[in-house]
Amino acid sequence: MTLTAKNKFVFVDGSLLRPNSDDLLFGAWIRCNSMVISWILNDVSRDIADSLLFITTASEIWTDLRNRFHESNAPRIFQIKKLLNGLQQGSMDANSYYTKLRILWDELKDFQPVSVCNCGSIKEWMTYQDQECVMLFLMGLNDSYAQIRAQILMTEPTPTISMLFSLVLQEERQRSIHKNMLDNGVDLSSVAAQSSHIAVVRSFQNNRGGRNGYPNDKNFGDRPLCSGCHYPGHTVDKCFKIHGYPPGHPRYK
Template sequence: MATEPEKTIEDKPHSSRGDEKNTHSPYDLNASNNPGNIITQISLRARRKWGFIDGTHTEPGKDATEFEDWWIVQSMIVSWILNTIEPSLRATVAYAENPKTLWEDIKERFSVVNGPRIQQLKADLTRCKQEGASMAAYYEKLKILWDELANCDQILKYTCGGCKYSIGSQLEKRREEEKVHQLVMSFDDVSYATMRSSILAIDHLPSLNRVYTMLIQEERMKTITKSANERGLVVGLAVHVGNKARGEGEHGEKTVTCSKCGKNGHDVKECFQIVGYPKWWGDRPRHK
């Protein structure tokens, strides 16, 4: 009796080859995920773990196959959150095995608008000056204050239906313009006065990143010019010292001239024709 030939891999349906798109589970953890990691909200989203914070991924039943994986991921996220907290504040945070509960507790305690802190940050921005620091170091100091102020004094969000005015984006643009003014008005007057006038003279202020790029370029040009001037000063000093070594005074005049032999570099008291020629003079002529 003839038997049906065995199907090869090529003859099997496409769905049985195992090459369908691989979907990742939120319970997946790889070798780079360890309790010592420091995370942010963005990294939690990138790792598909934000659902454990906002409640999207609910606790499965105790009989579910992923129940153990649920608690493993929960413990891992709790460790990540605790690592992001300052050591001095870590002991004040309530212990919780659920990252959603822990996150909400931290948000409730540290997201409250702090009026005195906002006032202090604004005062620090007013007093912040470049004072000879590099533009990169100075900008970093300002950015730290800006970021903390943005966390304490968040822009209100409008969700009114049918509103055609993007008020939120306008407020964001206004805040960035304030940052530009704070930046250009607080760096050194002597070095960047011309650059400040050029930026403020523009009808529409450039973005903060654009202004920072312009300042970095200006700083590099000043560094190149300063190096060239210093090299010129060194060369001029070497020529000046060389001229003095060849017998010229500070104003270019010759040194003392001997009245006996008429040569420069010694006076009549040191002239060999008067005091006598030394032994090392040898048989050389003893006059001119």
């Protein structure tokens, strides 16, 4: 990528031949060739660099290195597939697990041949490939995600791997919020009940309703909400259900 970005890859693939010594570009070619050679020598180990010192062109060095270290793709493909089949989320969070899976999957796809097709079947092949990645992601998820995994498997069409990761990430964040609330001693059932009563209060405020014993008062939504019984109209220090009903009240015992 560096060679391409600096417009110097032509010196290693041999497409820019060495000009004649009387050519006006000869001096520029020599300088650029020497610069690329220095980049390569600085990027390899000292032992390898010593064996390349007497090669005069960058393209010859590049060819020599490729002939030395070129390997078949089969061992790496086997290794990637083995890692993918054994990949589990375990103690990793959703983001780390997804990133590790995508790195292996994208490298595996890079080894696959790409055919030129004008019949539209290449789109079906890409869709199938994406579904395969989705299945690998779901198989490696922890059992705590069994519910959301079942929901995704029943979804038609199957969501893409990016959409799937977004759903799992939202689920992980929601669990983190609940865990923090439990760690801080917050009663989730109390919070849910209070939220439900607040929603009822706001609904009556908007509808100006007088049903279910609630007064038809335009300022009803501004009334205090008891944190004990979760009903509006009083505070916890004056709650009859907690402190008892006063004499003369129909429910006084």
